[in-house]
Amino acid sequence: MNSIHEVREEARKLLEEKRVGMVIGYGKGKGKKNYPIFITDPQKVEELHFESDCFYNLAVYLRKPEVCSHGKLAIVVKGCDARSVRGLFSENQLKSEEVVMLELKCDAKGIGRDKCTTCRVKNPLTPEEKNPIDGEIAKILAMPMEERFRFFAEEFKRCIRCYACRQICPHCFCKTCIVEKSEPQWISSTPSPLGNWSWNFTRAFHLIGRCVECGECARACPVGIRLDILNRYLAKSVEEKYQFIAGMDEKAAPPLTTYKQNDNQDFIR
Amino acid sequence: MSMNMNMKFEPKIMAFVCQWCTYTGADLAGTSRMQYSPYVKIIKLPCTGRIDVQFIVKAFEEGADGVIVSGCHPGDCHYTSGNYYARRRFEMFHELMSFVGVDMRRIQFAWVSAAEGRKWAELVNEVSKRVEELGPFNVFHALREQANELNP
Amino acid sequence: MKSYNSSIVTKQGLKQLIENILAHKYRLLAPKKSGEQLSFETILRAEEVVLNQLLRTMTTLSPKEVFFPRTEPVLRYTGQEMHDVEPPTPETVLFGIRPCDARGLELLDKVFTWDYNDKFYLKRREATTIVTFACSDQASVDEHCFCLGVGGDPTASSGSDLLLSTNGDDAFLLEVITEKGERLLNSCKEGVELQASDKRAADQLEAIKDRFVRKQDLTEVRHKMPEYFDSDQLVQETYRCLGCGICAMSCPTCHCFDIVDEPKAGTLGEGARVKNWDACSFALFTKHAGGHNPRELQCQRCRQRYFHKLAYYPQKFSEESLCVGCGRCSRSCPVGLDIYQAVTHVLGKGRA
Numbered sequence: 001m002n003s004i005h006e007v008r009e010e011a012r013k014l015l016e017e018k019r020v021g022m023v024i025g026y027g028k029g030k031g032k033k034n035y036p037i038f039i040t041d042p043q044k045v046e047e048l049h050f051e052s053d054c055f056y057n058l059a060v061y062l063r064k065p066e067v068c069s070h071g072k073l074a075i076v077v078k079g080c081d082a083r084s085v086r087g088l089f090s091e092n093q094l095k096s097e098e099v100v101m102l103e104l105k106c107d108a109k110g111i112g113r114d115k116c117t118t119c120r121v122k123n124p125l126t127p128e129e130k131n132p133i134d135g136e137i138a139k140i141l142a143m144p145m146e147e148r149f150r151f152f153a154e155e156f157k158r159c160i161r162c163y164a165c166r167q168i169c170p171h172c173f174c175k176t177c178i179v180e181k182s183e184p185q186w187i188s189s190t191p192s193p194l195g196n197w198s199w200n201f202t203r204a205f206h207l208i209g210r211c212v213e214c215g216e217c218a219r220a221c222p223v224g225i226r227l228d229i230l231n232r233y234l235a236k237s238v239e240e241k242y243q244f245i246a247g248m249d250e251k252a253a254p255p256l257t258t259y260k261q262n263d264n265q266d267f268i269r
Numbered sequence: 270m271s272m273n274m275n276m277k278f279e280p281k282i283m284a285f286v287c288q289w290c291t292y293t294g295a296d297l298a299g300t301s302r303m304q305y306s307p308y309v310k311i312i313k314l315p316c317t318g319r320i321d322v323q324f325i326v327k328a329f330e331e332g333a334d335g336v337i338v339s340g341c342h343p344g345d346c347h348y349t350s351g352n353y354y355a356r357r358r359f360e361m362f363h364e365l366m367s368f369v370g371v372d373m374r375r376i377q378f379a380w381v382s383a384a385e386g387r388k389w390a391e392l393v394n395e396v397s398k399r400v401e402e403l404g405p406f407n408v409f410h411a412l413r414e415q416a417n418e419l420n421p
Numbered sequence: 422m423k424s425y426n427s428s429i430v431t432k433q434g435l436k437q438l439i440e441n442i443l444a445h446k447y448r449l450l451a452p453k454k455s456g457e458q459l460s461f462e463t464i465l466r467a468e469e470v471v472l473n474q475l476l477r478t479m480t481t482l483s484p485k486e487v488f489f490p491r492t493e494p495v496l497r498y499t500g501q502e503m504h505d506v507e508p509p510t511p512e513t514v515l516f517g518i519r520p521c522d523a524r525g526l527e528l529l530d531k532v533f534t535w536d537y538n539d540k541f542y543l544k545r546r547e548a549t550t551i552v553t554f555a556c557s558d559q560a561s562v563d564e565h566c567f568c569l570g571v572g573g574d575p576t577a578s579s580g581s582d583l584l585l586s587t588n589g590d591d592a593f594l595l596e597v598i599t600e601k602g603e604r605l606l607n608s609c610k611e612g613v614e615l616q617a618s619d620k621r622a623a624d625q626l627e628a629i630k631d632r633f634v635r636k637q638d639l640t641e642v643r644h645k646m647p648e649y650f651d652s653d654q655l656v657q658e659t660y661r662c663l664g665c666g667i668c669a670m671s672c673p674t675c676h677c678f679d680i681v682d683e684p685k686a687g688t689l690g691e692g693a694r695v696k697n698w699d700a701c702s703f704a705l706f707t708k709h710a711g712g713h714n715p716r717e718l719q720c721q722r723c724r725q726r727y728f729h730k731l732a733y734y735p736q737k738f739s740e741e742s743l744c745v746g747c748g749r750c751s752r753s754c755p756v757g758l759d760i761y762q763a764v765t766h767v768l769g770k771g772r773a
Contacts, residue, residue: 035757036661056756060663066718140368149370149408160491164665168755180705186323190683190697191491194416198326201369205322208361220755222481222667224457230368237364256361259353261343267363269379269392332687413686
């Protein structure tokens with residue numbers, strides 16, 4: 001779809017014909033602000049908007065129990081969000097017949113976030129070939145090992161464990177997060193330098209092959225930890241090593257749930 | 270980790286091994302009376318596929334200076350494919366660890382079969398020597414010390 | 422009656438005052454830029470205090486952390502033996518907090534003393550002298566601020582020991598509010614030129630009021646809130662809450678904590694029992710051991726926070742609400758939730 005008018009029309013039809021129970025989209029606040037809205041009444045589809053600052057990745061709401069209770073759902077998606085939804089399909093978190101995607105082209109300019117400079121899915125269905133060059137990653141790779149370690153340790157030290165990164169991520173879908181497990185406790189829940197390192201490291205690891213580089217984690221982080229750099233780097237590695245791009249093909253098996261007999265093992269003695 | 274100049278640094282090395290191949294291989298090294306570095310502490314698990322990377326993170330949290338992960342050669346897994354899954358997981362673990370600045374000379378993955386007692390002994394010696402040369406994992410231990418001094 | 426104990430101090434004089442504070446070996450905490458963030462940090466050199474910055478931008482996290490850290494041990498154990506922990510309490514000057522933050526501390530005082538005197542909080546309070554900056558700069562107040570609506574005042578002195586406000590381009594007005602403030606000033610005023618004045622920060626109040634976009638009064642909502650406990654409208658307003666804890670952790674008055682035993686890494690049987698920030702927006706906050714969760718949905722958790730701020734606290738402690746209107750929760754909320762907007766909207770007083 002090319003315009004919000006088409007989206008509204010489609011949403012109205014879906015709701016009227018009771019093909020979906022709820023439409024998740026962007027609403028307009030005062031001034032330029034947008035926020036997620038949830039529409040169940042076909043009369044209210046005019047409240048759907050799409051303009052600058054629609055940075056939210058709405059796919060995160062697809063797993064909220066109060067949203068799921070509405071049955072089939074329709075969701076307004078930009079390119080990055082569409083990847084999330086397909087990623088959830090490929091990991092069997094959602095069934096494709098349960099979700100209608102209302103795809104919108106996004107020029108990423110209005111959104112204007114860091115995440116948009118490396119975006120390759122401005123048009124949800126025709127991804128660009130290569131990841132644009134990522135200066136942030138190059139900067140890290142140019143650092144000697146100890147400097148890298150200090151850089152990330154300093155970033156992680158600021159973490160206050162509000163878990164906004166996890167809560168805003170559509171791919172952090174575990175019912176019980178590893179940091180909430182206490183028997184045994186793998187990761188300390190105390191916001192201390194050690195526990196923070198393990199928490200942020202582990203979250204990045206758990207998103208390998210899942211992260212669609214929507215950048216919401218870094219946007220949400222109240223203390224400005226650059227989680228996006230970590231996740232983008234891993235997404236890039238997964239692509240280079242396994243030719244896998246998360247959320248592009250809902251039929252493709254996520255890279256860590258499969259293997260090839262001739263996978264690289266240069267690093268193994 | 271303060272060290273007396275005269276005291277030799279004794280690295281703490283954790284080894285996570287599969288019970289079918291590497292653990293038996295290590296056993297063979299023992300029964301064959303092969304001498305190898307005493308710095309390694311072995312934990313036996315059913316399969317490399319069972320080795321969560323969290324184990325490795327925890328080992329460093331608890332003060333390890335180096336880690337060995339070892340299991341059956343590809344094609345020899347007792348459970349057919351556990352080591353294949355593990356191989357991918359460890360490759361990405363390797364990527365992430367080095368991206369966040371952990372010197373990967375501290376972590377060694379290996380395939381050691383039940384017949385390769387000698388390879389096990391060599392592996393342990395090699396890793397021990399390397400970690401000994403690298404010295405204690407101070408950047409990581411510093412996090413631990415800061416965490417133990419929780420008071421601001 | 423004593424006249425206002427206020428004086429005019431130049432920018433240079435204020436810098437000298439800060440230098441003297443450091444020279445007297447006080448621990449000085451002030452907003453400092455680290456990365457993109459403004460946060461309260463230990464200041465080692467006077468020039469690290471950038472006045473323009475702290476007047477214009479509010480810190481992301483509130484100064485409650487100075488008294489109620491995100492984590493602190495309450496006891497240590499070695500095997501079967503337990504040892505009390507005394508909080509470290511260096512003589513501290515907390516510089517450059519806002520009047521809303523200072524008021525927040527007064528509200529917290531009630532929580533930390535009503536049934537039990539929390540020594541960790543109280544000892545730090547005692548050892549700290551608070552130098553507040555009134556929101557007198559053109560840019561001090563932004564579209565999220567609503568202290569006026571919850572009984573606050575951008576020039577108020579309550580909770581402060583010394584109160585600074587702007588006085589023209591190059592000078593400040595310094596008011597002594599408490600004896601503690603006076604002691605600090607007396608011990609640190611050598612070389613600081615103080616010119617007595619009869620002005621007060623409050624003189625600027627009317628002009629500052631105009632800068633507020635959010636002017637609705639929420640002080641009476643505590644009487645109305647209970648009617649809205651089951652309101653669908655409140656559910657609608659908070660439906661998008663994702664359940665992170667940013668609001669509670671950045672709040673100057675949210676004070677819930679979790680108690681955890683932290684074994685000392687690399688040892689056996691040694692560790693500390695620590696007190697960590699917790700948030701009612703977390704699903705685990707009310708989850709019972711048996712698996713039942715009385716606040717099963719996120720909007721119920723969100724409601725809890727709004728009710729605690731605006732209804733429960735005023736019922737229990739005073740007529741005041743626990744919200745000081747600093748606006749931090751709405752500035753940082755990743756999905757744009759906003760207590761002021763939600764409450765004013767739901768209670769039908771019109772949308773801000």
